Amino acid sequence: MDPLDGFKNRKVVYGAGSLASVLLVAGVLIVVALLADWRQVRWDLTRGQSQSLTPVTRNLLKQVDRPLAMIALIPEGSPEREPIKDLLQRYAYHNPRVSWRFLDPDREPLKAKEAGFRFPGNILLEYEGRRQMADRPDEDSLSNALRRILKPLSKKVYLLSGHGERDPANQEPIGLQTANRALENEGYEVGGLNLVTQPEVPQDAAAVIVAALNKPLLGGEVEALKGYLNRGGRLLVMLEPFQDAGLKGFLAGYGIILDDGLILDQVSQSLRLSPVMPLAGRYGPTRITRDFKNTQTIYPMSRPLALGKNVKGVVLQTLVSSMSSSYEKIGKEWLKSGKGNFDPKTDKKGPFIIGALAEIKPEGKPGSSAKEQQPGPGQPEEKNRGYLAVYGNVDFASNAYFNLLGNGDLFLNTVNFLAAEEQQIMVRKALKAQLLVLTGRQLWILLLASLVLPPLVMLLAGIRAYRLRRSRK
Numbered sequence: 385m386d387p388l389d390g391f392k393n394r395k396v397v398y399g400a401g402s403l404a405s406v407l408l409v410a411g412v413l414i415v416v417a418l419l420a421d422w423r424q425v426r427w428d429l430t431r432g433q434s435q436s437l438t439p440v441t442r443n444l445l446k447q448v449d450r451p452l453a454m455i456a457l458i459p460e461g462s463p464e465r466e467p468i469k470d471l472l473q474r475y476a477y478h479n480p481r482v483s484w485r486f487l488d489p490d491r492e493p494l495k496a497k498e499a500g501f502r503f504p505g506n507i508l509l510e511y512e513g514r515r516q517m518a519d520r521p522d523e524d525s526l527s528n529a530l531r532r533i534l535k536p537l538s539k540k541v542y543l544l545s546g547h548g549e550r551d552p553a554n555q556e557p558i559g560l561q562t563a564n565r566a567l568e569n570e571g572y573e574v575g576g577l578n579l580v581t582q583p584e585v586p587q588d589a590a591a592v593i594v595a596a597l598n599k600p601l602l603g604g605e606v607e608a609l610k611g612y613l614n615r616g617g618r619l620l621v622m623l624e625p626f627q628d629a630g631l632k633g634f635l636a637g638y639g640i641i642l643d644d645g646l647i648l649d650q651v652s653q654s655l656r657l658s659p660v661m662p663l664a665g666r667y668g669p670t671r672i673t674r675d676f677k678n679t680q681t682i683y684p685m686s687r688p689l690a691l692g693k694n695v696k697g698v699v700l701q702t703l704v705s706s707m708s709s710s711y712e713k714i715g716k717e718w719l720k721s722g723k724g725n726f727d728p729k730t731d732k733k734g735p736f737i738i739g740a741l742a743e744i745k746p747e748g749k750p751g752s753s754a755k756e757q758q759p760g761p762g763q764p765e766e767k768n769r770g771y772l773a774v775y776g777n778v779d780f781a782s783n784a785y786f787n788l789l790g791n792g793d794l795f796l797n798t799v800n801f802l803a804a805e806e807q808q809i810m811v812r813k814a815l816k817a818q819l820l821v822l823t824g825r826q827l828w829i830l831l832l833a834s835l836v837l838p839p840l841v842m843l844l845a846g847i848r849a850y851r852l853r854r855s856r857k
Contacts, residue, residue, distance in 0.1 A: 548598030597629030710734030
């Protein structure tokens, strides 16, 4: 037998074996890919199962029996895209009815605005025609939004109309379209209320908003608002300077006194802002502002408020005050000259109250202390108490300023408190990338494990295979 023939036969056998091995591996990979596409399987090997959803969230996902869309609003080049993608994939993994996608607010600003975009990392949930915004891309925020959107009924918030109020559909800087959309994304149904054609506030009103009246209320309308508060209603009043539209006496009855001046701020001037745009960083110890630590808000063209004393049946609290650098000017004459500098002879030094909260006890209840009037949510007395929140400013909630500093949070927290949705009271912060800081030892371990060790292992394996082949010859 020719040795060359034996060598050729052995070469053919080795070649056929290699080809068969390649085909077998390729076939296994194709089958695995098809199985993975058909049914994904996740193993969480991290300590404490940190990359898995909690049992509470998994139980919530079991309640999703209709298509649920999750839209993550974040720029395409953001380093936070991958963590958000992983989070959304976890939700979709546990329920095939959950779908998700990214929306780049820089490339598609109109769609992002329609979705109610505020900060990068917002996630909008859409379910059976209802919408809910998760402000932070983490499981707590997303699951809380999911819990709210699964409610079959939405609470109704009414905006008073018929007196030249700020328009919730107006896209101009002075409009309230951004605030209106933010309320919808909080899970509320927002509608208009005209107390001329409808003499009483509807029974299903979770809260009523009065946004800068330009024309006085009629006597019957004022009585309707009083009746609403006395039966446990929740009212938010936002005002403009130099006009009260007949609300001065109404508010005074609940201990909130309107001042006719205008607040200016020297700090605003130093920041190259208009002096009529006072900043605020002082907040009262209320449930609305409990998380407002190191948070600033801004109030263009704001009037100061004052709190009365010994108002029977009413407990008054300060929500927000201007800074000590603020001062008040009376009248409009100085506006014509544009000279708004502080005059110690005529101007009053701050701080001034910009926002106040009046808690109205049920009728017929004896007087009690403020501490005694702070029952937890859901207690019987809480349902019968009326609440009146008043701001000497409306522009902080307008389109131009809603997403500046903590303005939008203050507005939403106020409405959430009034509507008895305290679990939604929070400071919604913009997503910030967090740097991973490694020590010198960790950097060397990472370098060796990723760049040095794999090539070295392959080189040693190749040398060993070569030596084994040489020894068989």
